[in-house]
Amino acid sequence: GQQVMQIPQYQHVQEGEDFTTYCNSSTTLSNIQWYKQRPGGHPVFLIQLVKSGEVKKQKRLTFQFGEAKKNSSLHITATQTTDVGTYFCAEPNSGYSTLTFGKGTMLLVSP
Amino acid sequence: SQTIHQWPATLVQPVGSPLSLECTVEGTSNPNLYWYRQAAGRGLQLLFYSVGIGQISSEVPQNLSASRPQDRQFILSSKKLLLSDSGFYLCAWSVRRGGAGGYTFGSGTRLTVV
Numbered sequence: 001g002q003q004v005m006q007i008p009q010y011q012h013v014q015e016g017e018d019f020t021t022y023c024n025s026s027t028t029l030s031n032i033q034w035y036k037q038r039p040g041g042h043p044v045f046l047i048q049l050v051k052s053g054e055v056k057k058q059k060r061l062t063f064q065f066g067e068a069k070k071n072s073s074l075h076i077t078a079t080q081t082t083d084v085g086t087y088f089c090a091e092p093n094s095g096y097s098t099l100t101f102g103k104g105t106m107l108l109v110s111p
Numbered sequence: 112s113q114t115i116h117q118w119p120a121t122l123v124q125p126v127g128s129p130l131s132l133e134c135t136v137e138g139t140s141n142p143n144l145y146w147y148r149q150a151a152g153r154g155l156q157l158l159f160y161s162v163g164i165g166q167i168s169s170e171v172p173q174n175l176s177a178s179r180p181q182d183r184q185f186i187l188s189s190k191k192l193l194l195s196d197s198g199f200y201l202c203a204w205s206v207r208r209g210g211a212g213g214y215t216f217g218s219g220t221r222l223t224v225v
Contacts, residue, residue, distance in 0.1 A: 033213055042201055043155070045213035086153055096209040097168070098145060101155040 004091050006102030014110050019076040021105035023089035030092055032072045033099065034063060038085040046074075079109045113138035117202045117217030124224055130175075130189040132220050134202030137183065142204040144185040145214065146177055149199040161185060162208060197224045 005024045013019055023032065031050045035043040047056055049065035049072060056063045060083075062075045076083055086106045090099040117134045124130060136142045146158040157170045159177035167177050174193060178186045185202060199221050203214040 031211060033210070035214075042216040042219045043214075045215065048211070048213055088155065090210070090214075092209050092211070096211075097162075098157050098160050098170070099210040099214065100157070101147075103154045106153065 004089060004100055004102045006089055006105055008105055009103065010106045010108075012108040012110065013079050015081060016078050019079050019083070019107055020073055021087050021089075021107075022071065022073045023091075023102050024071045025091055027070070027091075027094075029069050030096070032065060032069075033090045034072075034074050035088045035090060035101075036085050037088065037104070041085075043088060076107075079107070081109050081111055083107060084109050113204075113215070115202065115204055115215055115217045117220060119220055120218065121221045122223070124192050124222065126194055126224055127191045130187070130192055130196070130222070132187040132200055132202075132222075134185045134187075134217055135183055136204045139204075139206070140182060142183060142206070143208050143210070144179065145203045145205075145210075146185065146187050147201045147203065149201060149219075151198075155201070158187070192224045194224050197222055 007022050031048050033048045034046040037043040047063050052069050053067045054065040060077045064073045086104040088104045089102045093100050114137045143162055145160045147155045148158055149155050159169055161167050161179045164179055164182055174189055176188050199219050201219045202217040205214050
């Protein structure tokens with residue numbers, strides 16, 4: 001079945017260090033989305049990437065879509081304790097009826 | 112503005128009891144609606160989705176069912192809960208079919224079956 005692979009599963013950093021999570025798909029994607037879920041909360045939509053090679057920034061967060069539209073990354077510069085949570089990527093399923101989510105990367109930030 | 116309401120927030124139910132979780136969306140019409148379950152391992156598993164009233168598609172065969180009796184109401188049910196039904200149940204909606212442009216999730220229901 002369709003799978004989107006997300007790595008790492010878990011990362012613990014010191015505040016101020018950078019963080020990156022990666023998603024890889026077995027298919028060429030029409031778009032890829034990123035969500036953040038704080039501990040105890042629900043996933044919140046961050047961004048959607050559509051174009052090959054696209055790079056978008058939201059303050060300290062940088063999102064990239066690969067040239068072949070099969071992979072994506074989320075990079076956080078100088079992490080803060082407020083960045084703690086699980087970051088998910090999501091891709092359209094083969095029928096474009098729903099989203100398939102990666103297993104997520106759990107980020108812990110120590111002050 | 113659009114909002115999504117999901118209740119209850121937490122629920123503890125005995126094995127074999129029925130279940131009814133409700134999700135409603137306000138401020139939009141004809142939303143695409145989704146039920147996901149998140150187990151302790153963090154992944155989001157799609158359970159059901161609906162593109163319109165009375166139209167339900169099931170992704171995973173199990174003892175759960177869903178209904179959409181009104182345009183902005185999505186209900187998740189079970190006649191007899193199993194221990195394995197424990198988890199975090201999330202309702203979501205999107206403007207566009209398939210979630211293009213993003214999902215908006217409700218705050219979720221934490222279900223513990225004992």
